[in-house]
Amino acid sequence: MSPPAQNRLALNQKTTNAWSLREAIDGCVAAGLSSIGVWREPLAEAGVENARKWLADAGLRVSSLCRGGFFTAADPAAIEAAHAENLRAIDEAAVIGAVTLCLVPGGLPAGDRDLAGARRRAAEAIGRLVPYAKERGVALGIEPMNPIYAADRGVVSTLGQALDIAEEFAPDEVGVVLDTFHVWWDPALREQIARAGSRIHSYQVCDWITPLPADSLLARGMMGDGHIDFSAITRWVAETGYAGDVEVEIFNADVWAAPGEQVLATMAARYADLVEPFLC
């Protein structure tokens, strides 16, 4: 018997931003989901050991821990502080058994216009984490980010660029987090997904909507509300042999204002319609 259609659907906690981790776990169980992407802030509120127990008791997989990263500081003390913070994130990912620690590269330091330099520092900082992560069995997932965030959030702008960094290491050590919102526009997307192969540690879906909401950090839409062809991208991901969960991660003020149960119902319906049929 094949597993139920929603089996690989995961709630990324950010989609139900008003929920605590406890509420999000309960919401997933009530909705019949078997996987969740956890964020560090609500994880800290819950306590990591509590969270581990809750997740195990609920029988949920942890598709990702969001997020490490913010690697681009130029100041030595800030670089060390970011490194230490990432070691803590790795520890947490190990405790809750996250499939990957999602790494958001970080933007340009204030007043700094050396984009190539920031990119170099991000690559170096990731490499420095690998031995520690490997010891703890945590896979690092670099998230290339839409160029809309190149200045202030993520200097790794394409999947190809993320793979250039990842390929310095083994696929189970460093891979990528592939979010449709960030990569859908890339003319090289199909070939770079094929290149990624087993390095896709997480596949996240949400839509690109227009007009772009006023706050560009909250510009993501529910699948089907925007311009992204989920059938094509999902097929390309499936062709790599990707067998992991599919996280729905939506930063959007309207989605955040809606009741969590309703958001889960909508995302499950959209997933079943627009994503799941193309996963195998």
Added chain:
Amino acid sequence: MSPPAQNRLALNQKTTNAWSLREAIDGCVAAGLSSIGVWREPLAEAGVENARKWLADAGLRVSSLCRGGFFTAADPAAIEAAHAENLRAIDEAAVIGAVTLCLVPGGLPAGDRDLAGARRRAAEAIGRLVPYAKERGVALGIEPMNPIYAADRGVVSTLGQALDIAEEFAPDEVGVVLDTFHVWWDPALREQIARAGSRIHSYQVCDWITPLPADSLLARGMMGDGHIDFSAITRWVAETGYAGDVEVEIFNADVWAAPGEQVLATMAARYADLVEPFLC
């Protein structure tokens, strides 16, 4: 004697959006500029033949005509209408002697999520214009657009992609319009600028500012107000042998609300400081 520093600085008319073409021409002359990028709407208001005389009398070069394009319709009648409109734009560019006709590729048709298909149609539509443009001595300049506009304005998202289209033709037939706002984030920018060589028909400058203004169409900033390293990009452009004008094209509500003379003074000062020193 070397020419004055501002000799290659051009006002793109959109930067002084409240000015008519007549006012913009007078503003350029008063500011000591010798080049202007013209937009079709104010050109139509002035009358193309009037504009030709005014520009000639003022001794201004026309660094570009903005804009043709919007090639991505899927409906045959809309495709023909866009083609006819582009032929008119070519005629106008020929009359006023524009160095290039700037082509904005266009976004996805409403409800259409086939990005690859829209990109194919844009490439085909450009190719179809080439013989007519060549007969009239008008060079076509494809403008790759920041991925922020991939859905609703420009499906050509990288310089490399624009060059893939342009290289089907001679460099003086089809080239590119390189706008820092659109391309600054591209990890492949340096190599793609080198690849572009003599195909850079226009170099436009404005800045990427954060937080991104609420209206993403008006998100561009004055050079120096944002995150772009104009020294690096300008050097790469200069290394191709680019000897054309440098247009300042800014869509920004605050810039548009300021007196035109003040905007020209600011842009000339910023250009002299941030761009011009790296042009040779």
